[in-house]
Each structure stands twice: as C-alpha cells, then as structure tokens.
Amino acid sequence: MLRFAHIEFLWGLVLIPLFMILYLVVRRWKRKALKSLGDRETVGKIIPEVSFSRPGIKFVFFLIAFAALVIGLSDPQIGTKMEEAKKTGSDLIVLLDVSNSMLAGDLAPNRLENAKRAISQMIDNLHNDRIGIVIFAGEAYVQLPITTDHSAAKLFLDNINTNIVPTQGTAIGAAIDMGLKTFDLVSGTSKAMILMTDGENHEDDAVQAAERARKKGVTIHVIGLGSPEGAPVPIYKNGSPVGFHLDEAGKTVVSKLNEDMGKEIAAAGNGVYVRASNANSGLPLVMAQVDKMQKNTYDSKAFKNYEDRFQFFLALCFVLLIVEFFISGRKNLKLSGVNLFEVRKP
Template identity: 40%
Template structure:
C-alpha cells in the first residue's frame, strides 16, 4: 500500500526535535552547576531527595513524542482508498486579474475591481469541467492558485483580491502572462487558455512579443478590457482622496484597448470590452469552446484515507501522561 503525506513540507518541523534534545541536555548541565553553587552537597542531596531524574527524563520524552505526533498529524499521512477511474473532458484556464490601484477607478460602477470579481465568479460557473488557476498582478504577478477543479477555493481568493495583495504597483502585463503560463503543463501544446482581465493602463512593450511566443506553445489569450476611454480618477483607500501626480494634478486612468486587442489577435483569442457581465462571459466561453478539450485525470476524484486524527490522539495521550507524571519519586503504597 502506497502511503503519502498530503503536506510533506510540514515535516521540516521535525528538525526542531534535535534542538529540543540539545536544550534538554543543556538544562541538565545547568541543574548540576546550580546544585554545586548552592552549598554543602550532602545538604543539597537531602533537600532534593524526592526528585526523580528518571521521571524528569520520561516527562521530556513524552513531550518530544507528542510534538513529533503533532507535526506528523499536520503533514497528514494518507493512503489511497477506493479509486474511481474518472476522467473528464476539459481545458486548462488561468484567469489573470489586474488588482492595481487603477482598478479602483469608478468609471464602471461600483468600480472596475468589483466588476472584475463579478465577471470571474460567473465565468467559473460556466467552466464546471475545466481546471482553473488564478494569477493576481499589478507591478508584479503572483500565482495565487494552481490549476484545480476546486472552484470554491478560487472564489475565496477572488473575494480577497485587491491592491494590497501586490505591494508593487503598476500594470505589467508580461509578468502576468509569464506567471499564468507557468501553471500549464509545458509538454502540452493545446488545451490551454489565459483570460486576462485588466484596464491595460500601462503600455508594456514586452507583452505582445511574449504573447506571440505563448501562441507557439498552444496558449490562447482572451482579453477583457475594463474601464472607459474617457477614464476616471483613482481613489486611494488609504487617504480616501484621489491619486495625484508629481505636479499635483489628479491622475486619470484610461482603458488601453489597443494592446489588449493585439494580445488576443496574436493568440487566436478574442477581446471583449466589459460592458455587460453576462455578454462578456458568453463571448469568452464561446471562444474557449473552440479549443479542443482533452481527457484529463484529476486528483480531485481520488479518495484518500486520512490518518491525522490518529496522530493527534496519540499526541493528546502523551501530553496527558507528561502533565500528570510528577518530577518527584512516586511513593510506594
């Protein structure tokens, strides 16, 4: 039977056990030195006659074993249970969502960022058989969620998305495309699409050449423009005032449609300006349907038996024993 740890990275915490053992021996050394400094050895031995070094060692061992059990419980030992031979037909879709401060502009009510959230929620509802990943970007891009069929997790990440999650501001689209492409299987040359949602405010000269490279790897980029040509000022939530430039003029953020159209055109994708959420979702899903879907095995359909609760129970028992075991010698009845 093949066992595995669900979170094997947590096992690195086992490195604390040797450190605790070292601290234990240092404590013993300190106790011996303290006894020597107190005074007459015979008097000291008489005062600590009820102290049991063996019980003290046992208390330490039970504590160390409990800590070990807790760490193993956190890593969650598993073994495969009943295996269902389930395959699904689907496409891998990475949603790259702009969370820069320009997305707080209110030329689309309530603001661009909130409308982008609404779009992503409805889009995921239309992709039940597809794996979805999530990239949030501004001046930097971060893969927030790898490709998964767990769309509920994606909803949680989208709800928390905002300028504060990406400390570097700006709109660097090429960074978003690179981070999105890293989520795909590099060995496949189809079944892959990036849905880029942004106002495209800052022109990124690297974006279109990169999109052309991704097209050669079978990636379709569908772009969604949020905002208006007239633009709108950007509200800074920290100061509750509109953002100003170095000369004191109010900054106006405008939608850059040209670059987004070029990105979509270079990869057989479609560009849609977000006016109506439902119409935008329909346009994107229609374009995604032109990608030949593949048969994919997904771990979401594997049934694993978890053993973390057993290790937690063992840790609890060890802690109880350590708590009630006295350091003094047990008196004979």
C-alpha cells in the same frame, strides 16, 4: 478532504461576536447596578450566595455549544475514498490586473470588483474545465494553481485586492509568462488565458509574451476593463475613500482604458478582445470561444465517498448544554468556606 453539505449554515457563526457584545453590555450594566449598592466586599456580604464568576463560565459553555450546533447543522463531511476518473475539458488561467488603477469607478462598483464578480459567475458555469488565477501589478504572482476545485477558486478569488501585490505597475508580459509556467504544457488539454486589465501603463512587451504563448499552443483572450474616457483613481484609508490620486502638477489622475494595447495582445495570442461594461462582462463571449476549442481528456483524482460527521458536533453541543444547565449561578457555601492553604496554629 473536508467539505460541508450545507455550508450556508456556517453564517450562524457570525452571531457569536454579537452574543459576546450583548453579554459584555449586560455584565457591565449589572456591575454598575451592584456598585450603586456599595463596594464588592459589602455586596458580597449582602448576597453571599451569588457568584460573580460562574455566569461567565456558563456563557463560555453556551458559546462553544452554539458553535458546535452551527457546525453540526452545516454537516461536515470527510472524504473516505479517492478515485481516479477521466474528464474532458480545457485548462484556463485568468490573468487579473490588481494595480491601483483598477479601483477606478467607470465600472460599478469599480473595475476590480466588477471583474471578480464576472469571474465568480464564470466559475459557477464551469464543468470539467480546470482553472487557475494569476494576479499582477508591477509583478506577477500565482494566486491559484490549476485546479478542478471550483469552490477553492472562488475562495481565493474573494481574497484578491489591490494590496495583495506590493509593487505597483502593469506587468502584463510577466503575467503571461507566469501563466505559461503554471500550465502543464505536457498534457494534451486545450489551454487558454483570459487577460482582464485596463492596460494602463504596461511596463513590458506584452505582445511578444502573447506571441510566445501562441507558439506553445496557448490562446490569449483579452477583456478590457474601464472606458476610453477614464475615471479618477480613488485613495482608500481604512476601507473608506479619502480622495483621489494626484499627479506631480496637483491634478487628479484619470485612468483610461488602453484598448489598442488590448487588441494587439489578443491578436498576437490568437484570441478575441472584448470591452467589458456594466451590462456585459465580456466573459460569455470569451467562454463561447473557449468552448469551441478541442476538449481533451485528462486524469483527475477526486473523493467519491463522504461520511457525515455532524453527529459528533451535535453530541458535543448536547453535552455542553447539559453541563451549562447544571452549573448554578450561586456559590456552594460549604465549598467556599474551605481554604486548602489555611495554616492552623497548634
């Protein structure tokens, strides 16, 4: 298993595109300056020792060396010894609504991003609890199977958006059933689902699905996202809002929180219902209920010993910088005069 001891240093890789843009701008400026002196053949005769290709080669070496330096500073580590351990905790699955109505702005910046931010904070506070993520709109999909890898959970969470599920709708019952399939119902760990949705236009019998989950020992808590007054649902194009969804009469569609439905599902699932707000995501109250559940022991495998690998990247960086330093920006006139393919007449 690979991990980075100082993963924040990887942000330095963002500078590589900036270096490339700067290089291309300078290169274009130099070409214009040389073009003002005459055509390339004429300029080559005026300054025969100047190479037009070697600066590009030197720049490539510099970029690779910089990338190696950044990776080296982040200290990549490889797990060398895996051990089994006994851990005590619960199994949680977050059922996250990703339908278009989740883009409504009655929670800042919108319902979906507000929920993702709250889930991320919840993951930071998990200890030995395992977590999984199921996303749903018109259909339900497992975004992340049950895992103890909380870092991976946050990475998967970051990639969630309303375009990730092709079919629109709000199939809450299908999401609950998918969550049940994701759980290891044989193990003795306490199990709970956290349903985060605005509950609008749900298409199946979510209450019956919640009852099925309860009978199998799974508690379902519900967090309502949005407001009863509702908000218009924006339309995005290339990441920017270009208007709002309209109904058949040409009026702006207003998405409203369906609290009655959320309360019914929570009651059927033997859980609690909380309405989220900008000040309170509702997850602390739900997690307080989860913490009251009986914690059971489960087997977990994890890498215990990690070995540093930063030295290889720093050595590569050092070698590349030395090579780049000794690549001259001038031509070797002796070598440039050699033509291996020249045919000499006898």
